Amino acid sequence: MSLLTALFFLYIAVxxxxxxxxxxxxxxxxxxxxxxxxxxxFLYFGLPGLKNSIFGLLAGxxxxxxxxxxxxxxxxxxxxxxxxxxxTGLETLVTGALYGAIIAGLYVTVFIIVKKDFKKTxxxxxxxxxxxxxRQPPDMNLASGGAKxxxxxxxxxxxxxxWIEINYWI
Numbered sequence: 001m002s003l004l005t006a007l008f009f010l011y012i013a014v015x016x017x018x019x020x021x022x023x024x025x026x027x028x029x030x031x032x033x034x035x036x037x038x039x040x041x042f043l044y045f046g047l048p049g050l051k052n053s054i055f056g057l058l059a060g061x062x063x064x065x066x067x068x069x070x071x072x073x074x075x076x077x078x079x080x081x082x083x084x085x086x087x088t089g090l091e092t093l094v095t096g097a098l099y100g101a102i103i104a105g106l107y108v109t110v111f112i113i114v115k116k117d118f119k120k121t122x123x124x125x126x127x128x129x130x131x132x133x134x135r136q137p138p139d140m141n142l143a144s145g146g147a148k149x150x151x152x153x154x155x156x157x158x159x160x161x162x163w164i165e166i167n168y169w170i
Contacts, residue, residue, distance in 0.1 A: 016156040
């Protein structure tokens, strides 16, 4: 196992733990991941690794930034995905983030069913459509009226699934 892979595992483990326990992803974890991800990718893979790491960082930031602006995710989630992009690169990040989003969607669906939160969720969903026509930021918290869900945990699971897919299924 390379040092970069070990850093990736440590990063998603610590971020998942703090997101689950405290609903926060701390800068003390994300900022070193960005610096070390860019540095080690350059060290191991040269200029192509540097380019891939920087594109992964930018993609990770941009994928969640619009949802942060709308209030759907916290700033820690945005920084988490940016750090993951710096560690894993663009392609792994995008596919892993998609897997994580699917897992989060399944979780929220089960959450809505268990909490019997159908009417409130439907009202908030209608608010999304109204916001599209009125061009106002919508309330992105579709489940439970603003309850915080551990999105970095779901992204971590998606990224881990993508890592397994790359290393063992292809």
